[in-house]
Amino acid sequence: MARSYVAEARRRGLGRRRDRIGPIVERLAREHADATIALRFRSDVELLISVMLSAQTTDVNVNRVTERLFEKYRRPEDYLAVPPEELEQDIFATGFYRQKTKSIRGAMRVLLEEFDGEVPRRLDDLLRLPGVARKTANVVAAELGHAQGIVVDTHVRRLSQRLGLTRNDDPVRIERDLQRVVPRADWARFPHLLIWHGRRICDARRPRCDDCVLFDLCPAARPPEALL
Numbered sequence: 001m002a003r004s005y006v007a008e009a010r011r012r013g014l015g016r017r018r019d020r021i022g023p024i025v026e027r028l029a030r031e032h033a034d035a036t037i038a039l040r041f042r043s044d045v046e047l048l049i050s051v052m053l054s055a056q057t058t059d060v061n062v063n064r065v066t067e068r069l070f071e072k073y074r075r076p077e078d079y080l081a082v083p084p085e086e087l088e089q090d091i092f093a094t095g096f097y098r099q100k101t102k103s104i105r106g107a108m109r110v111l112l113e114e115f116d117g118e119v120p121r122r123l124d125d126l127l128r129l130p131g132v133a134r135k136t137a138n139v140v141a142a143e144l145g146h147a148q149g150i151v152v153d154t155h156v157r158r159l160s161q162r163l164g165l166t167r168n169d170d171p172v173r174i175e176r177d178l179q180r181v182v183p184r185a186d187w188a189r190f191p192h193l194l195i196w197h198g199r200r201i202c203d204a205r206r207p208r209c210d211d212c213v214l215f216d217l218c219p220a221a222r223p224p225e226a227l228l
């Protein structure tokens with residue numbers, strides 16, 4: 001169980017989660033107006049493939065690989081038309097290339113067989129695609145304008161805990177806690193805001209609290225000397 005900043009928020013008199021979430025979203029949106037998905041794609045299928053490839057690697061790395069990949073593979077059928085070894089080579093640089101090849105081919109097969117080659121919008125349908133777990137499904141659904149959950153990655157987890165929005169450590173429970181306080185209209189952009197804030201300000205090891213727009217709303221806020 002993570003250290004509970006939920007109790008710390010109460011101790012510091014910062015107010016309830018429901019009351020703090022509005023200003024948190026508002027300030028982060030102002031601070032990170034450019035916060036969007038960093039993966040590059042031109043179609044729903046490319047989005048799905050990019051997100052599947054992004055497991056255990058950086059978005060920059062995925063973009064480098066997909067620049068060529070998406071020139072060669074344009075439709076779901078194309079991923080099944082080559083021997084698996086060829087696709088493995090083409091995505092090698094993203095790591096875990098054997099497993100990812102298996103997942104991508106499996107997902108493309110189900111897309112063609114059950115969804116007319118189109119990426120479904122419903123989370124339950126996305127979760128039926130091989131190799132698509134909850135996080136991937138949430139990212140894809142949100143990008144397609146149909147957020148049905150809240151993406152929880154390492155940044156979202158850390159910041160949600162520090163901001164006292166959850167006392168849980170498990171991504172599924174964190175998502176459930178966030179769904180209770182974050183307005184539904186913000187489910188798609190909220191993770192992007194936390195991810196960019198995590199990258200730019202609220203670093204895992206050295207959060208820059210003195211530069212943070214959430215300083216007075218955050219139960220984990222520390223003066224600079226406490227970080228040394």
Ligand code: SF4
Nearest residue numbers: 202207209212218221
């Ligand atoms: S005040 Fe510090 S711990 Fe809280 S969100 Fe900002 S950088 Fe992170």
